[in-house]
Amino acid sequence: MIGDVLTSSILFEAIKSKYNNAELHYVINSHTYPVVENNPFIDQFLFVSPDIEKSKSKFYSFLKHIKKEKYDVVIDVYSKTSSNLMTFFSKAKKRISKHKSYTAFLYTNTFREAKQPKTNAGLAVENRLQLLEPLGLSNDTIIKPKIYLTDSEKNNAKAFLTTNGINLSKPLYMISVLGSGASKTYPFEYMASVLKTTVDTKPDSQILFNYIPKQAEDARAIYELCDKHVQDHIFFDVFGKNLRDFLAITSHCDALIGNEGGAVNMAKALNIPTFTIFSPWIIKEAWNMFDDGSNHISVHLNDFKPEHYNSVSHLKELKKNSEALYKEFNPELFEDKLSAFLS
Numbered sequence: 106m107i108g109d110v111l112t113s114s115i116l117f118e119a120i121k122s123k124y125n126n127a128e129l130h131y132v133i134n135s136h137t138y139p140v141v142e143n144n145p146f147i148d149q150f151l152f153v154s155p156d157i158e159k160s161k162s163k164f165y166s167f168l169k170h171i172k173k174e175k176y177d178v179v180i181d182v183y184s185k186t187s188s189n190l191m192t193f194f195s196k197a198k199k200r201i202s203k204h205k206s207y208t209a210f211l212y213t214n215t216f217r218e219a220k221q222p223k224t225n226a227g228l229a230v231e232n233r234l235q236l237l238e239p240l241g242l243s244n245d246t247i248i249k250p251k252i253y254l255t256d257s258e259k260n261n262a263k264a265f266l267t268t269n270g271i272n273l274s275k276p277l278y279m280i281s282v283l284g285s286g287a288s289k290t291y292p293f294e295y296m297a298s299v300l301k302t303t304v305d306t307k308p309d310s311q312i313l314f315n316y317i318p319k320q321a322e323d324a325r326a327i328y329e330l331c332d333k334h335v336q337d338h339i340f341f342d343v344f345g346k347n348l349r350d351f352l353a354i355t356s357h358c359d360a361l362i363g364n365e366g367g368a369v370n371m372a373k374a375l376n377i378p379t380f381t382i383f384s385p386w387i388i389k390e391a392w393n394m395f396d397d398g399s400n401h402i403s404v405h406l407n408d409f410k411p412e413h414y415n416s417v418s419h420l421k422e423l424k425k426n427s428e429a430l431y432k433e434f435n436p437e438l439f440e441d442k443l444s445a446f447l448s
Contacts, residue, residue, distance in 0.1 A: 106285075107348075107367035108392070110137040111374055112229050113182045115248040117146035119237055130174070132191065134158075139348035140371060143253035153187075168194040180236050184208065201239050203232070214239040227394040249395065252374040254353055262353035269343045276310045276447075278303060279355050279372070281363030282327050283320050288427040289384040291364055291434070293323075297330035298436040299382070299443065303362065304335045306447045312339045313358070315351065315368050360447070365392060365403070373401065380404075380446045382439075385413070385430035386423035402446050404439040406430055 110133050117129050128148050131141065135152040151171070157163045164187075172194045179195045181188045181202035189208050192200050202208070204215035218232045226247045234244035263273070271277060280300065284290035291299070304310055316324040328341055345351030352371060355361060361372035362380045369381050373395060381403035383389050389405040396403055407414050410433055414423075423430065436443075 107137050107140055108229075108370040109182070110134070111140040111250045111252070111367070111370050112394070113233055114141050114144055114147070115230065115250055116180065116182070116233060116237060117144065118248050118251075119234065119242055119246070120240065121146045123240070123242055130176075132171075132188075139352065140252060140367075140374075142349070143255065144251075145253070158187075167191075171195050178240065181212070182233060182236065199239060201236050203236075222390055225394075225396055227396070228388075228391040230394055250370065250374040252352055252371060254349075254356060254375075258349060258353040259356055262350065263357060265350075266343070266354065266357060269340065271311055271340065271343065273357060276307050277313070277358045278307075278310055279313050279315055279358045279361040279368075279377075281315045281361060281366065281368040282324055283316055284364040284366050284384065288386065288424055289364060289366060291382050291384075292431050293327045294330055295431075295434070295436045296327050296363070297332075297335070299362065300327075300331055300335050300339070302436070302440050302443050303447060304338050306444045310338055313343055313354065314339065314341060315355075315361075315363070316344060362443070370394070378446075380443055382434075384427060385434060386420055386427050388420070399446075402442060404442060406434045409434075409438045 117131070120127055120129060129146065130149045130151055131147050132151045132153065133141070135154045138150065138152065141147060153167070157167050168190060171191055176195050176197040178199045178201070179192050179197040181192045184202045184205060189211055192202070193211055199214065200212045201214045202212045204217045209215050216235045216238070219228060222228050222231055224231065224247060230247065231244065238244060266273065282296055300312065303312065314324050328336060328339060331339065345354050352375065355372055355377060356375050358377055360378040360380065361369060363382060365381045365383045365387060369379050372379050378400045381393065383403055383405040385406040389403060389407065393403040395401050413430060413433065
């Protein structure tokens, strides 16, 4: 996933800080490349394309290619069947991953993920940095994910926005109106209420929706639920046609507001303030990276109604009940927090 690929990119900056002559390769799904494009700490990318994922023979050829590279070290952040096989085929002398009882034999070094964060970087960052301890790197130095846009990309986005009637001297907010799936998407009518609070708090605000063409119908449904005076602030047809366009447009925004997911992580990597609404079944402490109560704020049902979590023992149970839990997560619970953030 995009958020995982972006967050894991911090490992390259950390390694280069100690081993500046090391050659570092990154194995990623091809569609996630835009968030690490131009990263100066990554020397080469190996792409897992949809064709490789669907074909056993092509995946086997990919594994043989990894073996030919003769890597000294393999760090498996993903720790799933596909990356287990990549690690095994690499024959690297040092193989590092998080500890799982049924795959530990494949690795020379494993670690157990922490359950509670030590810093506001969050568990997603802290646990990844643990992977570098076998290389003699301390996990005490926190590194933030970064996205590297060119001046040309930023200038083109600025021209695109102004051509489409955006006044960059007024507040501009990117709204992550949809999550990656139904269980990670704040109810449409509640999102409409969030948009109303945004406009009521900042009457001169300009609002952009983050969606891709295949999500247009759902995005339009949220737009239609908004009051007319809110709709007047939404530039529905102004959106990035691809991921790099979205990043460049977001770099000109005053904040990103909405569903937790890749868009939030990308905004943070661009140093754009964020207000994040977590799905009730996602562990907030894992992905509320760099929350500080002002530039980055996140809200979770557990913050307001912890009684829903007292008897739950597994995330699968929460995910199964996500629709009912979302209904309990009324936007009135955090309306004051959102208004304060916007102000």
